[in-house]
Amino acid sequence: MKFSFFHLMPWTELTEPPEQWPASNKTFDAKRGKELYDTYIDTMVFAEECGFDWVGCNEHHFSPYGLMTNCNLIGSVLTQRTQKIGLAMLGNLIPLLNPIRVAEEYAMIDVMSGGRLIAGLIRGVPHEYIAYNVVPGESRERLREAVALIIKCWTEPEPFGWEGEFYQYPSVSIWPKPMQRPHPQILMSASNEESAEFAGQHRAMMGMTLIADLKVAQRCIEIYKQSARGHGLEPTPDHILLGYNTCIADTDEEARHHLAEGQRYFHKFLMHSIRDAQRLVVQQSRFFAQEQYGERFVSRLATLNERSIDDMIEAGSVLCGSPKTVLKQIKRIKGELGNGWFNMNMKIGNIPDAVVRRSMELFRDEVLPEAAGL
Amino acid sequence: MPDFVEQKIELSTGPVHFLKGGAGPALLHLHSAAGPRLSPAIEMLSAKHTIYMPTMPGFNGTPAHPNVTNMPDLADLAAAFIQKAIGKGCDVMAESFGGWTALWLAVKHPELVEQLVLEAPAGMRTKGIGGLPPNDPVERDRRLYAVPERAPKDPRYEAAAAGNFKAVGGYTDGETLDAALLESLPKIKARTLLVFGSKEEVVPVEDAGRRLKSGIPHSHLSYIYNAAHAVEFDQPERVARLVGAFLERGEAFVVRTAEVA
Numbered sequence: 001m002k003f004s005f006f007h008l009m010p011w012t013e014l015t016e017p018p019e020q021w022p023a024s025n026k027t028f029d030a031k032r033g034k035e036l037y038d039t040y041i042d043t044m045v046f047a048e049e050c051g052f053d054w055v056g057c058n059e060h061h062f063s064p065y066g067l068m069t070n071c072n073l074i075g076s077v078l079t080q081r082t083q084k085i086g087l088a089m090l091g092n093l094i095p096l097l098n099p100i101r102v103a104e105e106y107a108m109i110d111v112m113s114g115g116r117l118i119a120g121l122i123r124g125v126p127h128e129y130i131a132y133n134v135v136p137g138e139s140r141e142r143l144r145e146a147v148a149l150i151i152k153c154w155t156e157p158e159p160f161g162w163e164g165e166f167y168q169y170p171s172v173s174i175w176p177k178p179m180q181r182p183h184p185q186i187l188m189s190a191s192n193e194e195s196a197e198f199a200g201q202h203r204a205m206m207g208m209t210l211i212a213d214l215k216v217a218q219r220c221i222e223i224y225k226q227s228a229r230g231h232g233l234e235p236t237p238d239h240i241l242l243g244y245n246t247c248i249a250d251t252d253e254e255a256r257h258h259l260a261e262g263q264r265y266f267h268k269f270l271m272h273s274i275r276d277a278q279r280l281v282v283q284q285s286r287f288f289a290q291e292q293y294g295e296r297f298v299s300r301l302a303t304l305n306e307r308s309i310d311d312m313i314e315a316g317s318v319l320c321g322s323p324k325t326v327l328k329q330i331k332r333i334k335g336e337l338g339n340g341w342f343n344m345n346m347k348i349g350n351i352p353d354a355v356v357r358r359s360m361e362l363f364r365d366e367v368l369p370e371a372a373g374l
Numbered sequence: 375m376p377d378f379v380e381q382k383i384e385l386s387t388g389p390v391h392f393l394k395g396g397a398g399p400a401l402l403h404l405h406s407a408a409g410p411r412l413s414p415a416i417e418m419l420s421a422k423h424t425i426y427m428p429t430m431p432g433f434n435g436t437p438a439h440p441n442v443t444n445m446p447d448l449a450d451l452a453a454a455f456i457q458k459a460i461g462k463g464c465d466v467m468a469e470s471f472g473g474w475t476a477l478w479l480a481v482k483h484p485e486l487v488e489q490l491v492l493e494a495p496a497g498m499r500t501k502g503i504g505g506l507p508p509n510d511p512v513e514r515d516r517r518l519y520a521v522p523e524r525a526p527k528d529p530r531y532e533a534a535a536a537g538n539f540k541a542v543g544g545y546t547d548g549e550t551l552d553a554a555l556l557e558s559l560p561k562i563k564a565r566t567l568l569v570f571g572s573k574e575e576v577v578p579v580e581d582a583g584r585r586l587k588s589g590i591p592h593s594h595l596s597y598i599y600n601a602a603h604a605v606e607f608d609q610p611e612r613v614a615r616l617v618g619a620f621l622e623r624g625e626a627f628v629v630r631t632a633e634v635a
Contacts, residue, residue, distance in 0.1 A: 145599055148572055152597065158587050161596030161628075163612040170596070170619075170628040 001334065001374040004054035004088055004343040005047035005360070006243065009040045009074075011064035012350040014269040021127065021277035022062035036067065039353050041077055046357065048085040050364035051372075054118060056088035056343055061131035065270045072105040079112040087113050090187060090207060090343070091120015094150070095142035096132040100169060102146075103153035107178045115179035120187045121147050121204070123195070126287045127277030137286035140198070142166050147186075147202060154183040187241065194289055196220040200227025200235075207343065209243035214316040214336050217242070221337055237340030242333065246319040246344040247351070248326050248359040248367065255321045256309045258355050265349030267305045275305075319344065323366030330371055378412055378425070385454045388439035392428040392459065396420025400464035401621065402428075402456060404472030404479075406604075407496075409433045409538040411526055414610035419618060423465075428455050430475070432541035434534045445497065445545055445552065449478030456486045465621050466564075467491040469606065470577065471542055474552065480566075481558040489624065490564040491617050493605050494574055497552040498582035505550065506576055520573045520602040521609070559589030566593040567620045571601030571608060594620075 013032055018024060047055045057074045060066035068074055071089050078087050087109060092102045102121075110117035123143045129136040145164050152160060152172075159173035178184050190196035190206035199206040206224045211217045221240060228235045247262070249255035281287050312318045316333050319326050319342070330342065344363070346356045378395030393410060401423040403416060410427050419425065430448060431439040442451050452475055456464060463486040468476035473495020480487045499505065507513050519525045568586050570579050577583070579595070587595050596616055601608035619627040 148599065152572075157584070158595065161594060161616070162599065163596055163609075163616045164599030165612075167599075168615075170616075170630075171594070 001330070001371050002053040002238070002341050003051075003363075003368065003371070004056045004086075004241065004341060005044065005050070005052040006056040006058075006088075006090070006343045006345045007040055007044055007068075007347055008058070008060075008065065008345060009036070009067040010266070010270055010347060010349060011067060012036065012265075014064055014265075017269050018064070018273040021273040022131065023064055023273045033067065040067075040347070041074065041081070043347070043353065043356060043360075044074070044078060045081045046360060048082045050360045051368045052085060052344075052363075053341075054086035054088040054343075055082070056090045056118075058090045058120070058122070059093050059124070059128075061128050063127075063270070063274055065274060072109060075109045075117075076112065079109060079116075082113075082116075085116065086118050087116045088118040088187070088343075089120050090118075091122040093124035093128055094121050094146045095123060095139045096128060096134050097146075099146035099149045099167060100153060100172060100174065103150045104174050106150075106184065107154065107174060107176050110178040110180055110184050111176045115184075117178065117180070117184045118187055118205075119184040120207070121150065121202075122189055125274075125278065126281035126285075127274055129281055129285075129287070130277055135285070136281050138166070139287060140194070140289065144198075151183060154178050190220050190224045192288070193220055193223050196224040197227045200224045200229075200233070201231050203228055203231055203233040205239045205241060206235075207241040207243065209343075211242060211244070211317050212315065214333070217316075217337055221339075237334075237338055240337070240339040241341035241343050242337065242339045243343040243345065244319045244333075245317075245348045246326070246342075246346050246359065247348070247355075248319070248321070248323055248346075248362040249355070250322060250358075250362070252321040252325050255325075258351050259318065259320045259348065260309050262348035262351035263309070267349075270349060271305070323362050326363075326367055327370055330367070331374065334374060378420075378427075383455070383459050385439075385451060385458060387441050387451060387454070388431060388437065390428050390431070390451070390455060391434075391436055392426055392455070394424065394426055396423050396425045398422045398424055399621075400424050400426060400460045400462075402426050402452070402460070402464050402466045404428070404452060404466065404468035404475050405430065405433070406470035406472055407539055407542040408531060409534050411528070411531055413526070413606035414524075415606035415613040415617070418610060418614035419467075419621075422618065423621065426455075426459055426464075428452070428459075430541070432544060433538045435537060438541075438544070443545070444547075445474050445555070446478050446482065448475045448545055449482050452476070452479045453483040453486050456483075463488050465489045465491070467493070467617065468495065469493045470603065471496045473497070474546075474555070477555055477559070477562070480562045480564050481555065484561070484563040487564040489621055490562070490566040491569060491620065492566060492586070493569045493613075494571070494577040494603055495568075495582070495586065496550070496577060497546075497555055498585045499550045499577050500581050501550045503581045504576050504578045516602075517575045518602055518604045519608055520571060520600050521607075524607050524610075525604070526607060556585060556589060559586070560591060562590050562592075564592070565624060566590045567617065568593055568595040569605055569613065569616065570595065570597055571603060571605050572597045572599045573602045576603040
């Protein structure tokens with residue numbers, strides 16, 4: 001079993017929920033922002049000491065939900081402050097970006113880190129399409145074309161041109177090229193059935209977050225596996241990464257308390273305005289090719305908001321408790337879903353950073369020694 | 375779209391049928407093993423080019439020319455066609471089998487080829503890599519067309535296919551890699567655009583494409599996204615946009631203009 005430490009870099013200072021999307025930035029305090037970046041980067045660097053295999057970051061826009069508008073900037077810092085941990089960019093929101101730029105920046109991270117990049121090629125959540133004013137209904141086809149182009153950027157031995165539907169580049173030759181050959185490991189989201197099929201088609205690793213129901217997750221994993229097999233990849237547990245909000249404390253009660261507080265802030269302050277934007281995009285566009293997936297997406301967010309910590313533990317939606325309890329939860333989920341990776345997000349909402357550190361230490365000292373051998 | 379008119383010309387080796395249409399500078403189009411087919415891409419290009427599409431001897435039921443027996447001979451025939459039908463050097467665009475002829479044309483008659491566009495050209499492929507399966511029409515179509523609904527529907531094409539593929543064998547003798555031509559690629563003077571579908575499997579880029587790119591001095595390789603071997607049918611707008619820009623602006627085609635935007 002392998003583990004990734006994931007950070008959203010949330011803004012922790014809100015006292016009132018944003019009224020609408022996008023969240024007003026009038027209360028943003030740059031001095032506090034600097035402190036948070038320093039703390040968060042230190043925490044991510046600490047993940048290497050704690051035995052995590054990867055440290056992961058991602059991209060969000062126009063929201064206190066996450067201060068990482070370009071995870072490659074953080075990835076770049078981590079290339080210089082870590083030595084061996086995998087750097088998982090989970091990832092760039094490809095349909096919103098210039099794919100050539102993504103190929104270049106990812107190649108830089110890979111070379112600067114000595115070949116440690118895991119390249120997340122992600123479609124993103126619906127509201128990001130409002131932020132960058134990209135037609136949500138084009139997201140899947142933009143992603144499909146951009147992925148093909150990015151792989152060409154990494155693998156073509158000579159300059160080439162690209163004449164596509166969304167992208168036209170008459171002459172391309174990126175410097176640097178990635179260190180990993182033929183290219184870095186690609187990871188794609190498989191959080192719904194459409195995405196799972198897509199990730200399999202690309203023989204990518206699959207990643208899934210916000211698991212509300214193990215049976216639905218199981219279904220996505222099965223679709224991913226079938227799709228991957230149909231495209232020449234026999235998937236193993238190492239191809240399956242599951243994202244979990246995680247809180248490990250000395251006692252179950254303490255962990256439940258911290259997670260409950262963090263989740264309360266997360267849903268009340270960080271997700272508040274996002275939910276409205278998500279709903280608008282899902283209702284007003286063909287972001288999901290099939291309507292049912294859009295409905296499921298919206299209801300999944302609502303479910304996660306409404307559940308108690310106990311309900312979430314029971315449903316297999318979070319990892320929470322003492323090291324012994326979390327080990328049991330890890331075994332249960334692995335047993336049911338067959339994943340080889342957990343992607344642990346420990347800074348949920350405004351959980352204090354000291355609590356996050358303690359959670360990481362307990363992971364290192366009491367969870368990992370047994371879990372690594374699973 | 376301009377109408378294309380069928381014409382016939384007498385060359386020293388025998389008669390050659392050809393289609394002519396469009397307006398503007400001459401563009402010679404050399405057909406694939408399937409024979410001459412008026413693709414949507416050619417129709418689009420004919421808005422700014424006068425297109426000449428000769429039917430090579432033996433294709434579409436036309437008589438063979440006894441003294442035209444191999445690929446260099448076909449190139450000589452194409453040169454004679456340019457001189458007699460067009461009257462001066464011109465741009466040349468060629469598909470697959472036609473690309474093999476066009477390469478020899480550019481090697482043997484450099485003065486007649488101004489700019490060269492080669493769409494997945496044959497003649498540079500290692501035997502056993504790529505190609506079309508002879509007895510599996512479903513797999514054949516999959517390798518030819520990434521967008522099957524855009525495959526040509528004209529029943530005359532299908533009717534002529536068997537005879538045309540037989541004609542190909544007469545010129546190539548079953549070879550797929552022309553060693554003499556490969557050695558001669560550095561002699562090509564014309565600026566060359568190599569066009570491949572992003573789903574090309576018949577003339578794999580990793581094999582033939584690399585030989586062409588490294589062998590032809592002034593060459594540029596471009597991918598047409600979501601196209602297989604028959605790029606002119608799979609993605610006509612993309613082919614016409616790319617080839618049109620290349621033919622009109624030469625090396626400056628890499629500079630984006632307001633028209634492209």
